[in-house]
Structures are given as structure tokens and as C-alpha cells.
Amino acid sequence: MTMCPACGESAPEDASWCEACGSDLAAAPAAGAIPDVAAKPCVACAAIEISTDGYCMECGRKQPGERDHFSVESGPLVGRSDVGRRHHENEDAVAIGAERNVLALVVCDGVSSTPGSAAASAAAADAAVAILIESAADDNAGLNAEERNASGTERMLAAAAAAQAEATAVASEATPSKDGPPSSTFVAVLAEAATGTTNGSTADRAIGLATELTVGWIGDSRAYWIGETDAALLTVDHEVNGSLTRWIGADAHDPTPEIAHVSADGPGTLVVCSDGLWRYAETPEAMSDLVRHLRTEHGNHDVALSVLAEAMVDFANASGGHDNISVALCSFPISTTEHTEGKEPSAQ
Amino acid sequence: MSDFTAEVFQNEYLPAGSDTVDAVVTVRAADDIGTNAQPDSVEVLVIDTSGSMLEERGAKMHAARIATQAAIDVLRDGVHFAVIGGAGSAYMIYPREGLAVADERTRQEAKSAVARTHATGGTAIGSWLEATAYVARQRPNAIAHALLLTDGKNQHESDAQLNRAIEKCSGIFQCDARGLGADWNIDELRRVASGLLGTVDIIPRPEDMEAEFTALTQQAMGKQVGSVALRLWxxxxxxIEFIKQVAPALEDLSADPTPVNALTNDYALGSWAGGEERDYHVRVRIPTGAVGEERLAARVMLAIDGEAEPAALVRAVWTDDNALSTRINREVAHYTGQAELADAIAAGLAARDAGDQATATVRLGRAVQIAHEAGNSDTVKLLRNVVEIDDPATGTVRIKRNVDKTDEMALDVRSTRTVRVSRG
Known part of the structure; x- marks a missing residue:
């Protein structure tokens, strides 16, 4: 049994013309209407024919897309993103990167009222991470705290500028909408350990020790520090009465990030997330309780971060899943072995 | 290969529980469709030669001869054509039988034959259509078009005979129907035009005929692709609650689709010229989905000479965000208004005929208001012949007492003409 690429009617395997519409069955398949019989059956009606553009050819149900739920892992970092329960598209993006002495976590929340925001947030997050890890292994051992902060600020500004440039570039490709060009929030954390040159040979050192965090944000995506005994919200929302006051995108009036510097000098967990998660655990105390509770629920304190991230997404969905849910996590102190695990060995 | 494109305008966001999806589909033919070869065209000129054409001291028949000769002059070399005379039955004016191939000689012969035509007898439009189908069938793959002129009502056959003839001719040729003067029946010619994918209009005076015939024949000569269908999965x-053409004029296509398979139907759109654009309004009811779910409400394809090209998607996304689901789509709203305008004119004129001045004033007033708002300036002009407009913005009008019959008919017959939504 074969399918007509033009009209979708079934035809015998050896047929050369479609009985229904007369199309040449041997011709190159027309885009947009080709069933992929190898794919999973429809999530709604279990019909087996799904068009290449992702719709069930019986009931029309849009099949879950790749971005509806995805995970990223890099070195000691994990990220999860989920469409949630109420939105039909995941416009959040999570990107992470680990390179030598530098870790970068970025969450961008595409604004659902402006079409094309999913593409804008993805491009922005990827661009920001690329910029943040680019400078890994710069010789920073000789810098004092002030100089390290200045260097972190400089890189965060460059990362936000790259994110803004990408979001704007997506806008020029998007169909113009009266709701405005694609737009997104932005939150990034750059974690940097001191590194330097000793006796002429470069070595990563002290990666697990005191780590300087540079936090940059535009909009209402957040970063939390959840310590053993303390918890803090590292960002301040750019929001008034539920409306964003700042964002990135072609119509952004101020795409410069607000920046904070924090020292991660004790054991703890860094949580970078979109409002689809934090709406259900707003205060640092609530977020801290959530992390502690989920860790306990999933065994012990050494629960893998990937399990914790997945559990946080499940929690947000169980709480209503009103928006897209994204979270990126990092545990401190970072063990050097964990850091190098799962990534290409860096060139010496 | 994409000679035709379709674009969908809609608000895909539906509130929870809603099952009705509205979309406007704009279909465009590329400027250069089919210019590689001259299409195989058939043109049949069907001229009323009944006794009534002798009225006005022969001016009608005289103008009809001149107009038909002008149309013959427009025929491209190689086009297959015929001129048919219509009275109580149809007869061949040129050639004696079948179709002639247009060239210098046949055009001359045809014009001479037209000059010798005399008016006598009755009016049986169904028989004229059947005669047209008979000659057009000789070239079944050609783009066949007929221009039909009558000055009177279909008195010499039954309504059923006319309807049967229209049904028989459907798919064989397209027909633009024109009524001369004020003594013909709008409903009859509207049925002919609707059934045969053409247009209907009034030619108020004999002297207007030549320009109209020339324009219509030129238009027919411009058609490059014969058989286009909107294919809906x-x-x-x-x-499918309805599918109607909404620009350039309202035409309901819902009635008789050709099924392709269990979920797919073809709606015939007739022949197209390069660069042509038409708009269609589709309303589909689908099983409702949960909030956050997306479903395809329709896949719009274009079938050209039976071969389908994928074109555009009509989607449904259920949301609990009122800001999204209450958005009004400009195209859908505009054409909903254009349909209401046509209804208001029809209802207003019917009430006026029935002597119900109050209803006529309200409905024609509403028509003035919509036409004014939407920019239907031609329609406002036509309405002005029938009502005094005191305030177009509020639709305040007074019914005129003495109205020229052809003015009233022009308003009626052109009530389905729409203006396109302003974009940008």
C-alpha cells in the first residue's frame, strides 16, 4: 500500500497513477502532504499516517514536536524545557555550555503573543552561550575581584548583545505581525573559576573552589542561589503588573542586561528558570523548599541533576503547567571529574 | 511549478469548547502561467434574436450585431468559435455546424453572417445553453467560454428545463450572462452564471453593449489555465459549513463538491488568467480539542487539471487566553461584512417591492452604512439611485419614490460584488 503524495489517497503498491487525483505516484513527492508511515501513530486517534508537517492525516491533531520537551546536558550542567499544559508551542529555550574553567547557563522565554518567538529565543540562547564560553581559559589568575567582575560584565554585555542581534535577525525573517516582532526574555549566568599559568604550562585549577558568578538578565526569567542554609533570588524582574517592561527583539527599547556579581563560595544549587517554573515557587524560600523536597523524594542529596531538573518540570506541570517551563541547573562545588565528563577534552 | 499559491488569513486561536474555524484563503495565479503555449480556447457568442430585440425601432438588434462583430474581432487566431442565435430554440449563425477556427477569413464570414441576422420568435435560454454545450464538446480539453445575451425572460420553456440545461452544461463551458434593458429576469441569469462559473450583469442601454462584449471576450482570451479546483482536506x-468565493464577487461554492476521497473534496474554480487573485471564505466545524491542543482544520490544496499542489493550512489552536481567542481577523471580518451588505441589499429591495417601506429603509440604510465603511464606493453610487442618503455613517436614508427600473436592477445584480480587504 502506498499513498498519493498530492492528495493523500491510498493506492496499490504497484500503481503509477493516483486513482483519486491523477497525480504521478512516481514523481518527486510534493512537500507538505507526505505521510511518514514509519513514524509513531497519532497521539489522539492512533491513526498511523502523519504528514511531514506533523499533523495526523485522519483527525488533524498536531503531533508533539521536538521542542515540546527537550533536555540539554553539558559537563556538570543540565537543562530541561517543556511546553507545559496550556500552551501549544514551546517558545522557551535553554542553552548551556561548559568549557575548561567556564560554565554558562542561559534561559530565554519567547513571548507567546508575538509569532516567531520560539525561533528568536532559541537563536538568542545559543548565541549567548557561545559568546560566554568563548573566553574560557583566558588567563585570569592574576586579576583581583574588581577586575574579574569587570571582565565578567564585559562578557555578559557581549553575550546579551549577541542574543539581541540573533532575536532581531529572526524578526527580519518572520512574517510581519501587528503584535510586533518576535521577542524574548533573557537570563544568563556565567560561572568562572580562576585559572592561570604556572611554570609555563596552562592548567585548569581550583575549578571546584570558590566560583564567581556573573548574572545578567532582561525581563522576568530568573536565577536563584539555593545554598545549604541560605537561599537568594539573584535577579529582579523587569515587570510591572504582569507585563514585561524589558525584553530582547527587534522592538526592544533597552536590550542591555542588568548585571549582578555573586560569589558561590559554599555548597549549593544554581537554578536558572523561566516563569513557567518560578510562578509555582516564587520566593527563594519556596524554591529552596522545592529543591530540598524533590531531592529527598528522589532518594538523597546526591540525586543526579538531570533527575532533579526533570522533577522540577513535572512539579510545574502538576501545578497547572500554565506556561512553557524551562530550567537549567548547576551544583556547587563542581568536581573536576564531573566537569570533564561527557565533553570533548580541551586542547592543551 | 507553483503557478498557483494560496495564503490563509485566520485567527487560529479558539476559546475552549469552540468548534468553528473561519479562514479567508487568497488564491493567486502567477503572472506568467501558461505563456509557453497558446491555450486551446473555445469561445461561443450566444445572441438573443427573439422578437423583442426589434423594440426601440430596431436599435437593440442593431447594437447587438455591432457588439457581436466587435467581439469576433477580438478573437485570437486559432481560437475555436461559434456564434449562436437564440430564440424559441437555438440555431447556428456561424459556422453552419460545429466550431470555426478563427483567422482573417472566418472572422469576416462570421461578421457577415451576424449582419444578416434577423430577430423573430421567443426566448428559451436552456435550449441556447444546450446548443452551446453541443458545439463546445467538440473540444473537450479546451478552455470553453460563452457570452450569453438576452433582453427578455425565459418565457418559452419551464424553469425546470432551464435548471436541467444548466446542470448538463456544468463543467463543459463557463458562461458570462448579460441582460439588456429592464425586461429580463435577474434570478434566471444569476442561476446560469452561478451554475456555469461566470458573472451576471445588466447592460442598461443598447449603446453600452459593444464595450461590454469587447471587454468580456478579451477577458476570455486572457484565460490561461482551464480547470482549477480548490481541494480541501x-x-x-x-x-464544511460553507465555502464561498468572496472576491471579486460573492459566490457560494458549498453545494456540489467533487469528492476525491473520504476526507477530501474539490470545489471547481473555473479558468484563470495570469496574475488573477480571488478570495474564498471557508468555515469548518471540527471536533473540539483541549486547551493547548492544535488541530488542522483544513489543508488547502489547488488541483490544476486534476493535479494537486499543496498550498496552505487552516489551523485550530485552543487557548484559555482571551486576548488571543477574541482577536478579530481582519480578512474574515471584512468579508463577513461584505456578505451582510449583499444580504441587506437583497432584503431591502425585496421589502421595497413588497411595499414594506419600513423594512426597506432599515435594510437599505444598513447597506449604505456597510458600503460606506468598507469602501464599496461603486455600491454606494448604485444605492444612491434608490435611496436618498442623509448620513452614510449611521445609515440614515429615505426611499426614493421614482426609481429607474434599470437602476434598481443594477443595484440588485451587482449587490454581490465585493471590494477586497485593504492590506498593509
């Missing part, structure tokens, strides 16, 4: 359990 809709999901299992859905129902």
Missing part, C-alpha cells in the same frame, strides 16, 4: 468528524 478536512479532518474526520468535521463538516
Amino acid at each position: 478536512t479532518p474526520k468528524g468535521s463538516q
